[in-house]
Amino acid sequence: MVQQVMVQQVGAVTSEDGAGRAKGRSSLMRSPQFSSFVILIVLLVVFALADGNFLSPLNISNMMAFLPELGIIALGMTLLLTAGEFDLSVGAVFALAPVVVMLLVQNAGVDIGVALLAGLLLCIAIGAINGVIVTKIGISSFLVTLSMLLIVRGAALYITQGFPLKSWDQPGFFVTLLAGSFNIGAFRFYTSLWWFIGLSLLAVYVLRYAKLGNWISAIGSNRNAAVARGVPADAVKIWLFILTSLLAGLAGMISAFRISAASPVAGTGYELEVIAMVVVGGTALTGGRGTILGTIVGALMLRAIRNGIVLVGVPGLAYNIFVGVIILAMLILHALLQKNATRS
Amino acid sequence: MMQEVLRLQNLQKSFGSVRALKNASLTLKEGEVVALLGDNGAGKSTLIKAISGVFPIDRGDIYVRGEKVSIRSTREAMDLGIETIHQDTSLAPDLSIARNLFLGREPVNLKWLGVFAPLDLAKLRDAASALLKRVGISKKLDADALVSTLSGGERQSIAISRAMQFAAKVIILDEPTNNLGVEETHGVLRFVKEMRAAGHSVLLITHNIHHVFEVADRIIVMRRGEIVAEQTVADTDLLTVESLITGADLSALMKRAQ
16 A cells, blocks of 8 residues: 555646646656756766866867757757657758758848747748648657658758858847857856757746647547547647647757858758757657656767767777667666556 | 436438448436447447447437437547446546546636646546545555556446546446456445446346346347447346347247247
8 A cells, every 4th residue: 555655646746737746855866857857967967077178168168168059959859759659850950941041041142030030930830731731630759750850851951052151140139149158157058048048947837837839749649538538639639749740940040140150951950859858858759658757868878979979089980889778778668667666 | 206317319320331330329328337238340339439429320310318419539429428438448547546436527727728727636636536435445455556566346346436536427338347366346236236226227238137136227239330229237137138139039049949
């Protein structure tokens, strides 16, 4: 009986979409976000001890410049995965959006603001197509978004003829908004960090506290049950595909402005990196259980691993081995925690 | 005389060339438990899906408390006071009991925010606890526990209490005792009796005829998309009902065997 109660308490907080109330230290410590967080701390300590430069202002600034771009996509992906779908086309959208913006500006003489808007509208269209095909025709999101990846990446390569474009680099409102930078002490941060923080807070609110979050978790957990209660499952999924695509495009624009180049091959492989961030953080690939805090930890962890492994001198060609092993270890840990917490 | 709650008149539904529902009519009265029996493919599922708004009917009329209605979605069925509890698909296992109880009808603050409105978590929890207490399962279950931590019977109890909570006029139970243990099955049957006592009308779909005799007032038997018999439980017996379901005269066979 005591054990049963314990199990239920653990269950109650293993996901953010649960009742969201920590009932005791034991349950908090066994939640996936927390175990990811502990491992993140351990990794940071190990890297810091192994190489003194890991925690230097320059290195932290570098990590923080890169983190928001993948992190912003990961937020959308977390919500989408929680609803039981995923999107493999985000890396390609990350490249196409800024490429289209810069082509409009450079070749068609369109105002930068209008061009950015057009780029975002294109992302909305891509997400809507993904969502409609997945929900209305009933093809799995794996196949639909894999095809979309090829189409979008192909489009980016074709319209640029494979060459990177010089990005917008004249100072102004949009550059400041997307890729401005500021210093805090010895640290140099980009405005993208504010975007990431702001969007993260919004995502936490939606998933944990809003009515919509309840729907998203319910759809991913048991779509039929949600539909039977009158939840508009298809509409919610379509909007989440649109959101994910939109965030991928926004991240691509931020990246292009920061490095002053829009490349048609930017973001290659990002779809898997982003999904890894999300699941390492504790969100279930099968839907129903999503955690934004976990995704933030996951994003930090993957960036820290990629950065730290290079610093501690692992040969460049071997480094994906380590990344893969660490991700796998995290997933095994989550699976074991989950197994203890539920009864099927 | 008990008041009529639900009346179906000449319902028809085809899927392509298959006539799943040929001409089904039935009446459900207040505080009555009616068992809907029939072999696989008899049209039971089609009938309850039509009533619960999963798909529209081709022809026929549905009356709720004497008023003609059209049911085009699950939402509309719920708004008319028709709650359906499907076999295993009624709850989201990754959500807490409280969140499941109010799924689709969440209490919120700042209603004008639409789907972005914040859940009224205190109200959600209190209402869930009160409900669990009212249906007599609060001792064992915490409103914050995830449904995935519950047993099959506990899940069924939650689904049934959710239907009762919204003061549904008609509660449709689709194979509620499937995959349940003996004790859990009795729990669910006790629930059915409580629902009747509370004035709800229950349409019970089951394969277990013993359960029918334990809780039902009336039996309706379907075969090949048609209603072939309607009897009060007091006036019939197990063998007769089995013959009606299969279409073979079992009692005659039994007599011959003896």
